Amino acid sequence: MEKNSIHGMWSSRLMFILAAAGSAVGLGNIWRFPYLASDNGGGAFVLVYLGCIAVVGLPILIAEVLIGRHGRMSPINTLRKLALEQGSSRGWVGIGWLGIAAGVLILSFYSVVGGWTLHYTWLYLKQLLGGAPLGDPASVFQSLLSNPLELTFWHAVFMLPTAAVVALGVETGLERAVRYLMPALLVLLLLLVAYGVTTGRMADAATFLFRPDFSRINGGVLLSAMGQAFFTLSLGMGTMMTYGAYLPRAGTSIPRVLTVVALTDTSIALLAGLAIFPIVIAFGLDPAGGGPGLIFNSLPLAFEAMPFGTAYGLLFFGLLAIAAWTSSISLLEPGTAYLTERSGLRRRKGSALLLAGVSWAVGLLSVLSLNVWSDVKVPANISVLGGKNIMDVVEFLANDLMLPLGGLLIALLAGWALSRTILREQLSEMPEWLFNTLRWTWRIVAPPLMLIVLVQAVS
Numbered sequence: 001m002e003k004n005s006i007h008g009m010w011s012s013r014l015m016f017i018l019a020a021a022g023s024a025v026g027l028g029n030i031w032r033f034p035y036l037a038s039d040n041g042g043g044a045f046v047l048v049y050l051g052c053i054a055v056v057g058l059p060i061l062i063a064e065v066l067i068g069r070h071g072r073m074s075p076i077n078t079l080r081k082l083a084l085e086q087g088s089s090r091g092w093v094g095i096g097w098l099g100i101a102a103g104v105l106i107l108s109f110y111s112v113v114g115g116w117t118l119h120y121t122w123l124y125l126k127q128l129l130g131g132a133p134l135g136d137p138a139s140v141f142q143s144l145l146s147n148p149l150e151l152t153f154w155h156a157v158f159m160l161p162t163a164a165v166v167a168l169g170v171e172t173g174l175e176r177a178v179r180y181l182m183p184a185l186l187v188l189l190l191l192l193v194a195y196g197v198t199t200g201r202m203a204d205a206a207t208f209l210f211r212p213d214f215s216r217i218n219g220g221v222l223l224s225a226m227g228q229a230f231f232t233l234s235l236g237m238g239t240m241m242t243y244g245a246y247l248p249r250a251g252t253s254i255p256r257v258l259t260v261v262a263l264t265d266t267s268i269a270l271l272a273g274l275a276i277f278p279i280v281i282a283f284g285l286d287p288a289g290g291g292p293g294l295i296f297n298s299l300p301l302a303f304e305a306m307p308f309g310t311a312y313g314l315l316f317f318g319l320l321a322i323a324a325w326t327s328s329i330s331l332l333e334p335g336t337a338y339l340t341e342r343s344g345l346r347r348r349k350g351s352a353l354l355l356a357g358v359s360w361a362v363g364l365l366s367v368l369s370l371n372v373w374s375d376v377k378v379p380a381n382i383s384v385l386g387g388k389n390i391m392d393v394v395e396f397l398a399n400d401l402m403l404p405l406g407g408l409l410i411a412l413l414a415g416w417a418l419s420r421t422i423l424r425e426q427l428s429e430m431p432e433w434l435f436n437t438l439r440w441t442w443r444i445v446a447p448p449l450m451l452i453v454l455v456q457a458v459s
């Protein structure tokens with residue numbers, strides 16, 4: 001009989017696809033991708049980003065999930081088991097620890113930004129119920145960032161349900177959220193793209209996003225693009241390994257389902273770009289250098305101008321918050337699974353609350369760096385970190401260093417340390433040539449690319 005995970009299993013292959021897509025699609029696609037494209041030269045960034053997803057992202061995604069399905073435990077214990085079975089170094093277990101740390105760090109600022117989306121949901125709800133219109137988007141956003149109490153409040157409102165869902169076990173509650181609400185978000189995005197067409201600026205937006213200016217491609221663009229590829233696919237920190245641990249064997253081809261997940265994720269990011277940039281251009285904002293406030297400064301302009309815009313704004317930010325929740329849940333799951341294994345199964349609730357609490361507390365640093373401590377910055381002469389505030393530093397450490405490092409180690413583990421038998425057992429449906437291509441990608445294609453990125457990050 002097939003071995004199951006002690007944490008439970010996805011009820012079906014579809015459920016796994018929904019959960020993995022729910023993890024992948026989130027703030028990374030709709031908040032982060034557009035503003036990184038805006039800050040890194042549009043088409044140049046998008047092209048490198050797509051390359052990173054195809055050449056490195058998808059192969060590492062497959063590696064993570066297959067390792068998870070083989071081990072059936074939290075990343076730390078899965079890796080421990082593999083090391084024992086293969087007689088390889090126990091050092092690989094470090095990937096699991098690195099991942100838990102990255103998860104707590106990412107969740108810390110993810111939840112702060114998730115709080116922004118809740119704040120906007122609330123603003124549109126108030127307006128819909130007869131309140132005054134939002135007013136100038138730039139000042140609305142600035143006044144939110146300058147208010148530490150309000151930020152802390154929404155950060156907590158975002159974190160609590162995340163902790164609650166993980167405490168109860170990820171299958172409960174997640175299924176409904178992803179099955180109905182994510183498609184609804186997709187429909188809303190498509191309507192926004194249609195609205196973008198009516199502004200007459202779609203062609204300009206597409207040019208900005210898809211015509212690469214090759215002279216703008218440099219190490220910094222590669223670093224941001226690779227970091228974003230990992231972030232958006234939830235890679236390099238054990239989330240996908242953990243979700244893979246709950247994936248039933250029978251009849252599920254890992255590469256096939258993960259290609260669906262990666263395509264969904266990439267399409268949603270591109271659609272978000274096509275929704276946002278026509279609005280940015282039509283309302284006279286600068287498409288370049290939009291920064292983290294990009295969607296909050298631009299979308300409200302469109303909601304103000306379009307029919308039923310208030311209801312639209314409410315739905316859009318509400319669904320974005322839900323997409324962010326399905327991702328934040330997956331950030332908390334690997335660490336919670338590990339603590340639960342360590343402390344006995346009845347401790348799942350305590351484990352989830354503990355990690356969420358730590359992450360929430362670390363998030364307060366990000367909150368304060370937006371206002372009270374906005375002057376606290378890394379001295380300008382310290383290479384890549386120079387000029388960054390605390391929130392930027394946390395984001396840099398987690399997204400640009402820890403995720404690519406985790407990814408590099410996973411590629412090396414799958415490519416060089418795991419036996420062909422184990423790999424073939426998990427990838428039995430794959431034609432031989434494709435399997436070999438994948439294995440060589442783990443061995444010699446991905447590692448040097450990741451190394452370049454890491455060297456770029458620290459130099």
Ligand code: PHE
Binds near residue numbers: 023233239
């Ligand atoms: N992929 C999520 C997003 O794009 C973020 C995430 C990163 C989730 C890492 C889990 C692990 O919003």
